[in-house]
Amino acid sequence: MTTAAALIIGEEILGGRFADLNGPWLISWLQARGLALRHMHYLPDDEREIAEAIARLAPSHDWVFTSGGVGPTHDDVTFGAVARGLGRPIARQPELVDVLERRLGDRLTPDALRMTDVPSGAELWWDGEIEYPVVVVANVVVLPGLPSLFRSKLQAVAHRFSGQLPAQSMIHTTLHEAQFAIQLAQLAASAPSVRIGSYPRTDPRSPWRVLLILESHDADALASCSDQLRALLGDSVI
Amino acid sequence: MTTAAALIIGEEILGGRFADLNGPWLISWLQARGLALRHMHYLPDDEREIAEAIARLAPSHDWVFTSGGVGPTHDDVTFGAVARGLGRPIARQPELVDVLERRLGDRLTPDALRMTDVPSGAELWWDGEIEYPVVVVANVVVLPGLPSLFRSKLQAVAHRFSGQLPAQSMIHTTLHEAQFAIQLAQLAASAPSVRIGSYPRTDPRSPWRVLLILESHDADALASCSDQLRALLGDSVI
Structure with missing residues (x-):
């Protein structure tokens, strides 16, 4: 990078x-x-x-x-x-x-x-x-x-100038951060090649509460981590 | 400060x-x-x-x-x-x-x-x-x-939180910076309690070319330095 x-x-x-x-x-x-x-x-x-x-x-x-x-x-x-x-x-x-x-x-x-x-x-x-x-x-x-x-x-x-930024995946959830923070930390620790950022909405009218952004230079790791996170968040993903 | x-x-x-x-x-x-x-x-x-x-x-x-x-x-x-x-x-x-x-x-x-x-x-x-x-x-x-x-x-x-920012004086000139930079540096060196910033216009339609901002906690030094700078810039001040 x-x-x-x-x-x-x-x-x-x-x-x-x-x-x-x-x-x-x-x-x-x-x-x-x-x-x-x-x-x-x-x-x-x-x-x-x-x-x-x-x-x-x-x-x-x-x-x-x-x-x-x-x-x-x-x-x-x-x-x-x-x-x-x-x-x-x-x-x-x-x-x-x-x-x-x-x-x-x-x-x-x-x-x-x-x-x-x-x-x-x-x-x-x-x-x-x-x-x-x-x-x-x-x-x-x-x-x-x-x-x-x-x-x-x-x-x-x-x-x-040219570079290659990591590939990205986004997930929106209706949960509060405090409802999944520890599980998310465990997932993040298990996937060191994936960076996961968690961003609460700034507009209270948004239909979701938290935006999760996953980034990695390893496409397979990104897909796997994204799948696990969707599974963890279940029906709250929109 | x-x-x-x-x-x-x-x-x-x-x-x-x-x-x-x-x-x-x-x-x-x-x-x-x-x-x-x-x-x-x-x-x-x-x-x-x-x-x-x-x-x-x-x-x-x-x-x-x-x-x-x-x-x-x-x-x-x-x-x-x-x-x-x-x-x-x-x-x-x-x-x-x-x-x-x-x-x-x-x-x-x-x-x-x-x-x-x-x-x-x-x-x-x-x-x-x-x-x-x-x-x-x-x-x-x-x-x-x-x-x-x-x-x-x-x-x-x-x-x-409260503080006292230095007093300020502004001068606009139609000269280019390169027409007074050395004299300005001499003036600045002679008035160490006054900070002088020199800012070229960002909008080419401005009637002036350079904005000079003088700042000091010493009102007398500020006035004296401002007078000297106006004298130095002469008719170019607008």
């Missing part, structure tokens, strides 16, 4: 000044690509804290996606944090300097050049129609926070 | 099967109470990973709020994780057993009693009209994931 973590960076989101659009969008995008998102952290613009999160998450996931903090101002600290988290120095990237020169001409200020200081060894992904490459450092994909750019860049590089 | 962290627990959110409503709602609620949210982590139903997050966040924030994983089924691991993260044993809570006995009568199964096994030393907050108390372990406020319950419980205990 290909796993992913996400860091959504910005005080403005945690402080409620801007609603985050990138996190929910990324969840759907990863799901569509077959990647399993295991962690999504919203963090302030703090180089040390972002670096700690990178150091913790990069080794334990196939991919880490970051959103935000890549502009030219002092509160844009993502590249510095990624460098620190991965133990790499920061270096001016000549190809990025060329891109900015072509795009900005006379308007290429020393301020703008700050955006070309990236962790050493960064790869530049030039896919599709994007005007500025996606910067990737080891397994960390660094994306801008502006939702329109975040989406267009992910769409452009989408073909690079 | 009173600080907060949040853990939104559940595979079903990271996997895109349910949209999270609690995180955005909590952001607004904390903002209204004057608490500064510094971290919000979405995590799978994994006791070890949740425990690690609790151990990391509880000592460095005034409050940690958790959402989800408090039902009776095997995938509800929050209480175990909070206990592990804080280094406390789990114990059956007699008052919670009484509450469930009164509410469920004959339907009080061993399965349901699993919900009364909480970290030792847990406080029960009985505020307002709630039917089941809010369980608080040290500075960790454990809340159910069901959005209607999450909200009603937080509303009931709202009077227990």
Whole structure:
């Protein structure tokens, strides 16, 4: 299973000044690509804290996606944090300097050049129609926070990501969780290759009370576990 | 400043099967109470990973709020994780057993009693009209994931939380960030008690290009820094 973590960076989101659009969008995008998102952290613009999160998450996931903090101002600290988290120095990237020169001409200020200081060894992904490459450092994909750019860049590089999520089976029951929790735990323990999630309804008008979702990469184990669970729940399954 | 962290627990959110409503709602609620949210982590139903997050966040924030994983089924691991993260044993809570006995009568199964096994030393907050108390372990406020319950419980205990967020000043400019980034960094460095955030517009039809938000607990420093920034940006301020 290909796993992913996400860091959504910005005080403005945690402080409620801007609603985050990138996190929910990324969840759907990863799901569509077959990647399993295991962690999504919203963090302030703090180089040390972002670096700690990178150091913790990069080794334990196939991919880490970051959103935000890549502009030219002092509160844009993502590249510095990624460098620190991965133990790499920061270096001016000549190809990025060329891109900015072509795009900005006379308007290429020393301020703008700050955006070309990236962790050493960064790869530049030039896919599709994007005007500025996606910067990737080891397994960390660094994306801008502006939702329109975040989406267009992910769409452009989408073909690079694919995974296989586990097969799924759903069962709806009219029972309360407390009427089958212990038997369910026993079933779950007997089928370690199947993950079983139990979700009470959020809408009291639903005809069922609990939705059970079974997931596994082993189709036979999934079918067998699903059959046993249906038998256990009997007539309450709808 | 009173600080907060949040853990939104559940595979079903990271996997895109349910949209999270609690995180955005909590952001607004904390903002209204004057608490500064510094971290919000979405995590799978994994006791070890949740425990690690609790151990990391509880000592460095005034409050940690958790959402989800408090039902009776095997995938509800929050209480175990909070206990592990804080280094406390789990114990059956007699008052919670009484509450469930009164509410469920004959339907009080061993399965349901699993919900009364909480970290030792847990406080029960009985505020307002709630039917089941809010369980608080040290500075960790454990809340159910069901959005209607999450909200009603937080509303009931709202009077227990209050803080003072920094005062704020906003400036809109028609300049690009790259036209003032270095001078802004110098100003920010000269006013360490003022946090300055720089946010490019998300809507290209906005008459301004960048929104600058200044924040400080020191009103004089805020006013002085704001004046200097307006002078620096000159006629571009709108």
